[in-house]
Amino acid sequence: MEKSKAEVPYGTMDLLILRTLETVGPMHGFGLARRIEQVSESIVHLNQGSIYPALLRLQQKGWVATKEGTSENGRHAKFYSLTPKGRRQLQIEVENWERAAALVARFLEETS
Amino acid sequence: MNLRMWMAKITALFKNQMLEDELEKDIQEHLEMATEEYIRRGMSPRQAAEAARRSFGGVDKIKEEYRDQRGIPLWDSLSRETRFAVRSLRRTAAFTLLAVLTLALAIGANVTIFGAINRLLLHPSGVSEPDRVVVIRSGYDKLNIRNLVVSFSDFNQVSDSSDVFSAAAIAKTASFTYIGDQYPQRLAALRVSWRWFDVFGARPALGRLFTAQEDRPGKDHEVIISYAAWQRVFGGDASIVGKSIELDQQLYSVIGIMGPEFTFGINELGRVSGQTHDIFVPLAAHPDSPPLLYTETYLCVARLQNGVLLPTAKSFMSVLTNRGLHDPLAGKPRQENGWGLSMLPYTEFTGGDLRMPLLILWGAVAVVLLIACANIAGLMLARASARSRELAVRSALGASRWHLFRLILTESSILAFAGSILGLGVAYAFIRAIEVASPSSLVGALRIPFDLPAIVFTGAAGILSCVLFGTVAAAHASAGNRFEAIKAGGRSGTASVEKARLRSILVGAELALAVVLSIGAGLLLRSLSRLHAVDVGFRPEGVMTASVTLPESRYKEPGPQRAFYRGVISRLGSLPGVQAAAAGYPLPFSSGFEERPFRIDGHPTTSGPALTAQVRLITPDFTAALGIPVIRGRPFTDQDADRSEKVMLIDEVAARRFWRSEDPLGQRVVLRSGLQATIVGVVGHTKQSDLASDSDAPVFYYSLFQAPLPLGSLVVKSSGSPLPASAIREAVNSVDPAQSIYDVATMEERVSGALGTKEFTVILLAVFAAIAVFLAALGLYGVVNYGVTQRTQEIGIRMALGAQQSQVLNLILRSGLQFTLAGLFFGWLIAFGVARRIPDQLFGVKPFDPLAFVSMSFLMSAVALLASYVPARRAMRLDPLEACRHE
Numbered sequence: 001m002e003k004s005k006a007e008v009p010y011g012t013m014d015l016l017i018l019r020t021l022e023t024v025g026p027m028h029g030f031g032l033a034r035r036i037e038q039v040s041e042s043i044v045h046l047n048q049g050s051i052y053p054a055l056l057r058l059q060q061k062g063w064v065a066t067k068e069g070t071s072e073n074g075r076h077a078k079f080y081s082l083t084p085k086g087r088r089q090l091q092i093e094v095e096n097w098e099r100a101a102a103l104v105a106r107f108l109e110e111t112s
Numbered sequence: 113m114n115l116r117m118w119m120a121k122i123t124a125l126f127k128n129q130m131l132e133d134e135l136e137k138d139i140q141e142h143l144e145m146a147t148e149e150y151i152r153r154g155m156s157p158r159q160a161a162e163a164a165r166r167s168f169g170g171v172d173k174i175k176e177e178y179r180d181q182r183g184i185p186l187w188d189s190l191s192r193e194t195r196f197a198v199r200s201l202r203r204t205a206a207f208t209l210l211a212v213l214t215l216a217l218a219i220g221a222n223v224t225i226f227g228a229i230n231r232l233l234l235h236p237s238g239v240s241e242p243d244r245v246v247v248i249r250s251g252y253d254k255l256n257i258r259n260l261v262v263s264f265s266d267f268n269q270v271s272d273s274s275d276v277f278s279a280a281a282i283a284k285t286a287s288f289t290y291i292g293d294q295y296p297q298r299l300a301a302l303r304v305s306w307r308w309f310d311v312f313g314a315r316p317a318l319g320r321l322f323t324a325q326e327d328r329p330g331k332d333h334e335v336i337i338s339y340a341a342w343q344r345v346f347g348g349d350a351s352i353v354g355k356s357i358e359l360d361q362q363l364y365s366v367i368g369i370m371g372p373e374f375t376f377g378i379n380e381l382g383r384v385s386g387q388t389h390d391i392f393v394p395l396a397a398h399p400d401s402p403p404l405l406y407t408e409t410y411l412c413v414a415r416l417q418n419g420v421l422l423p424t425a426k427s428f429m430s431v432l433t434n435r436g437l438h439d440p441l442a443g444k445p446r447q448e449n450g451w452g453l454s455m456l457p458y459t460e461f462t463g464g465d466l467r468m469p470l471l472i473l474w475g476a477v478a479v480v481l482l483i484a485c486a487n488i489a490g491l492m493l494a495r496a497s498a499r500s501r502e503l504a505v506r507s508a509l510g511a512s513r514w515h516l517f518r519l520i521l522t523e524s525s526i527l528a529f530a531g532s533i534l535g536l537g538v539a540y541a542f543i544r545a546i547e548v549a550s551p552s553s554l555v556g557a558l559r560i561p562f563d564l565p566a567i568v569f570t571g572a573a574g575i576l577s578c579v580l581f582g583t584v585a586a587a588h589a590s591a592g593n594r595f596e597a598i599k600a601g602g603r604s605g606t607a608s609v610e611k612a613r614l615r616s617i618l619v620g621a622e623l624a625l626a627v628v629l630s631i632g633a634g635l636l637l638r639s640l641s642r643l644h645a646v647d648v649g650f651r652p653e654g655v656m657t658a659s660v661t662l663p664e665s666r667y668k669e670p671g672p673q674r675a676f677y678r679g680v681i682s683r684l685g686s687l688p689g690v691q692a693a694a695a696g697y698p699l700p701f702s703s704g705f706e707e708r709p710f711r712i713d714g715h716p717t718t719s720g721p722a723l724t725a726q727v728r729l730i731t732p733d734f735t736a737a738l739g740i741p742v743i744r745g746r747p748f749t750d751q752d753a754d755r756s757e758k759v760m761l762i763d764e765v766a767a768r769r770f771w772r773s774e775d776p777l778g779q780r781v782v783l784r785s786g787l788q789a790t791i792v793g794v795v796g797h798t799k800q801s802d803l804a805s806d807s808d809a810p811v812f813y814y815s816l817f818q819a820p821l822p823l824g825s826l827v828v829k830s831s832g833s834p835l836p837a838s839a840i841r842e843a844v845n846s847v848d849p850a851q852s853i854y855d856v857a858t859m860e861e862r863v864s865g866a867l868g869t870k871e872f873t874v875i876l877l878a879v880f881a882a883i884a885v886f887l888a889a890l891g892l893y894g895v896v897n898y899g900v901t902q903r904t905q906e907i908g909i910r911m912a913l914g915a916q917q918s919q920v921l922n923l924i925l926r927s928g929l930q931f932t933l934a935g936l937f938f939g940w941l942i943a944f945g946v947a948r949r950i951p952d953q954l955f956g957v958k959p960f961d962p963l964a965f966v967s968m969s970f971l972m973s974a975v976a977l978l979a980s981y982v983p984a985r986r987a988m989r990l991d992p993l994e995a996c997r998h999e
Contacts, residue, residue: 030145047169
């Protein structure tokens with residue numbers, strides 16, 4: 001494993017999951033993990049398993065719901081989807097993130 | 113975390129297994145999907161499965177994270193630790209059993225004594241908010257008379273002060289003869305003013321309480337029956353309410369039955385006595401003439417008004433005192449003699465006699481609990497040493513100190529919990545045993561409740577003991593260098609040495625405390641035997657006594673009274689085996705004595721306080737029946753009754769005090785009541801109520817035939833065993849079938865009854881001391897035995913080098929002796945301090961009684977020697993070869 005590939009930064013996992021669910025719609029755990037992995041492959045290293053505790057946290061907060069379903073390969077699986085509350089939360093998280101990112105960016109510009 | 117998340121987590125606690133399966137399924141599905149994809153990409157199934165696992169990350173780590181997110185980590189680890197601790201305690205069953213039993217014994221003893229204290233000193237039965245109930249007493253400072261009953265005018269002052277007292281009442285003990293289906297019975301009664309029950313916040317179980325109208329002379333023929341008497345006398349018949357019963361040949365209508373919890377046996381003296389009141393009748397006291405108004409006659413109780421604190425109410429007593437002193441009708445005696453009113457809490461009033469013994473017992477059981485905790489802490493330390501290797505491995509594998517600390521603490525909590533539960537059972541057994549064994553004078557009073565406060569106290573004792581032994585053991589188990597322990601193979605190492613030192617201190621402390629308790633018990637046992645040896649001044653053997661009270665309606669005049677006594681005595685005297693029959697009032701070792709002022713004819717009247725003596729009325733054979741020696745002159749004879757000249761006897765104390773240089777015989781004494789009599793004899797002094805403290809008050813004897821009384825006690829001396837009560841009852845009923853006898857007891861019972869409470873508490877203390885000695889010996893055995901195990905190899909080498917068995921024995925015994933000597937030394941120090949504080953409880957024994965100190969120390973040493981001999985013998989019998997190989 002290359003050292004430059006960091007672990008997913010703490011707190012961003014929620015955002016990644018919510019955002020992915022918004023884009024692709026209801027999805028099973030493996031699909032979500034693969035998707036996030038693909039998008040972030042070049043930047044961070046992701047243990048696929050680590051999305052499960054995060055998914056549980058989002059469920060407990062009521063942002064994500066689960067439903068039994070069948071995968072594209074005809075396999076039985078648990079599907080995760082965004083709740084309306086989760087959608088609103090995503091909005092907030094995105095705004096927060098952008099604000100934080102902008103702040104960091106400005107800070108970096110000024111000091112460099 | 114928000115509420116929703118907590119809800120999710122708490123529900124998760126209850127669906128643990130289901131959720132665990134679901135997680136397993138989800139992960140399985142994920143891995144299968146991933147494997148399929150890798151296969152699609154061209155990997156072999158085995159490679160694909162491997163790759164899927166790798167990209168998933170550590171399955172167990174993810175699961176753990178998931179579980180933490182799902183549940184409440186602390187709870188999960190707690191329940192895990194509990195399961196683990198239970199497993200490990202089960203592995204060392206002998207240790208666990210010993211610890212739990214020790215604790216149960218100690219907690220049981222504590223709960224029992226707490227129950228007694230709670231019932232007798234804190235929350236007497238049947239009284240609501242007992243801390244608001246007070247007793248008003250009067251006293252004469254200058255006469256050194258305190259704790260006296262109050263007068264009717266004082267009661268009026270109290271009951272008029274409604275801003276301080278919400279209710280006040282007075283009472284006076286009495287008794288009535290009830291003629292039921294069988295023979296007449298004497299019912300113990302309390303005449304009460306109408307708000308009596310309001311003061312105690314008591315309500316009747318059936319019917320109603322008295323009204324103000326019923327508390328008037330002439331309208332007072334109502335009666336309220338206590339629950340116990342209702343059951344005993346009336347068979348629990350509910351229809352009795354509203355009916356009339358005959359008391360002293362007058363009709364009283366039953367208006368109420370008190371509940372079973374309203375049982376109290378208080379009297380004017382405030383002693384807790386076994387005898388409870390059977391019935392309550394209105395006092396109906398409305399004296400209006402000054403002498404009656406100002407005579408101290410009544411027991412006065414009051415309930416504090418809401419918001420009034422005890423100190424406030426106490427200071428209000430000085431206001432009332434001031435009013436009483438300036439009452440123009442009260443006359444001068446109050447001011448001259450420093451009259452005043454005082455107040456004390458009801459529980460202090462009733463618990464007076466038992467307070468100190470109970471507190472001593474509480475101290476004793478607290479010490480027993482301390483010893484038990486020290487013992488268990490010692491056992492846990494020994495256990496920790498034995499498993500130091502296990503603990504070291506655990507910590508090497510990543511268990512933090514906090515983790516190990518928690519592990520030991522969890523084990524302690526489980527022990528404490530089990531000990532408390534079992535302790536409740538032990539307490540129950542103790543309480544039953546006390547009920548069976550308690551002396552008759554305490555039967556009513558010592559009904560220790562097994563209730564919520566007892567259970568709460570058990571819990572508190574359990575938690576306290578857990579803290580006491582748990583933290584000591586846990587702190588030590590988690591400290592120390594564990595890598596040393598691995599290297600040392602669990603046998604020695606610094607941590608072990610430290611633990612051994614701590615154990616030694618614990619055992620030394622246990623022995624010291626046991627020494628203190630046994631010396632204390634020894635002192636009190638010695639006092640008790642001294643009390644038993646006290647000469648009461650008469651011969652109680654073979655003497656039966658019973659009391660009669662003749663109703664005013666038929667025995668108002670002296671004639672019928674005299675005839676009654678003569679008839680009964682002559683009948684009793686003619687019974688076979690009876691040596692002497694007599695009547696008298698009051699008997700020794702019963703109440704009824706009164707101080708009477710008098711003057712001696714021909715002596716100059718002095719200006720100081722009047723001479724007083726106690727007065728006893730007797731028939732001629734009284735001195736013979738009780739074996740009271742006649743020192744000078746003669747006893748009463750039958751002829752005295754018919755003569756007009758009144759005669760009297762005095763006791764030796766009176767002779768010494770009032771006729772120092774003169775011959776008392778032939779002198780005339782005039783009582784303030786007007787009775788004049790000539791002294792014809794001097795008799796021996798008798799103890800009156802207490803073996804320990806004799807009032808040494810002089811006693812005058814008058815002839816019951818010359819000054820008859822409507823009440824008295826029959827005294828019958830038999831050559832063999834005391835006459836049965838039925839014979840006395842028959843004799844009484846053959847003279848008057850309507851009369852009953854009551855307060856039936858042999859003279860020996862009366863005398864030992866005075867000792868009953870003391871005897872009982874001393875025996876209890878001795879039992880607790882024995883438990884303490886046993887537990888301390890157990891602790892000593894544990895330490896010495898552990899020492900033998902630790903030194904097995906050393907002993908083997910010594911023996912191989914030629915040490916004799918006796919030398920090995922000495923070696924081990926010496927280590928036990930060190931603890932014992934240390935325990936004795938510190939025990940003596942503490943015992944000196946304690947003994948000095950309980951002189952009231954000692955009789956005829958100095959606080960530093962050498963016999964008690966030495967004998968108890970010998971006893972303790974013998975037990976300690978035995979406790980170390982058992983492991984020493986084991987060491988002596990060791991096979992040197994085996995021992996050298998010992999790991």
